[in-house]
Amino acid sequence: MKSQIKLGTIFGVELGLHYSWLVIALLITFSLVAQFHAVNRNWSDALVWATAITAGVLFFACLFVHELSHALVAKARGLPIHKITLFLLGGVAQIEKEASDPKTEFWMAIVGPFTSGVIGFILLALAMAAGWNPRTAPATPATALFVWLGYINLALGAFNMIPGFPLDGGRVFHAILWWAMDDAERSTRAAAFVGQLIAVLFIGFGIIRFFQGAGLGGLWIAFIGWFLLQAASASYLQAKAGRLLRGLRVADVMSSDCPTIDRGTSVQDFVHEQLLRTGRRCFFVLENNQFVGLVTTNEVRAIPSDRWPLTTVREIMRPIRSIHSVSREMTALEVLEIMGREDVNQLPVMSDGRVQGIVTRAHLLQVLRSRAELNLPPSLPRAA
């Protein structure tokens, strides 16, 4: 996920906001404005809006605290954590590695819903301390804020405990299966299957509710089901890819005979003499025999063809500083994850500050396909 607004860093974890979240923020604010208007008719417009916007901002802070709790447990358990991004339906803590034992996964997953639950109860207690009677609608802006945020945090904790992989509850369920079966892969398949089943139940229930007259509420449930189904299938595929790629390292899949071009070459010459002739999609740009950047079809596409003769490769290349590189010892799965996260199709392989070669997504997928076709057993005999 790349399109995001950076917010800052806390405990060494980068916080980001996906643009889709702004849509949710607007929806929340508008629905709260409508609700406060309906319940508290004596509030002025300014008061209604101020309360709704404050509630929206605090809700967003609560989501971050939830994600941060995952991140801090991951850190405490020795898993590197990159950043947290909030998007349409919640947040993702981008933890660079999957947990390596069921206990770590269990604690890492359950701390999120637990945190939301605790926040929820504290806020409801604060509302009561401020004079809210649970049998009536909150009358003051402060109690209205506490009550709404309290319930939404409880709902957030409960929703995340649904045992649909990869929701927190699904991860907790997976950790328990993993511990009981003592088999990471079989438990992943089982957890993903249960996740898909729950997702289908959500969709079915939502559609039935819709035809019973629940309207948008029914569609919303079906939509959540559809989201869960996508997510469960994706985590299953990821687990399968992990199994198929096991034992493979960058050194096995990189190609070291990368075509190079001089940085002064015009884009026109580059396209006609290299790109279209060789069928390669990625070239190293050299300056005095030093690797300075990377140029691919993407960069060429970004400028109109009538400017090709006047533009040099150096002007369009992606400079080495801005490129994520990998080492020969990294696993193929880690590389695939980085490609997904950074949204790139190739990564240079570096060691001791020198380029050793390149690893491409297309090649990794080819290896995956061959392995899937042969249906090799998980423990591959492997040449040293």
Ligand SMILES: [Zn+2]
């Ligand atoms: Zn969570």
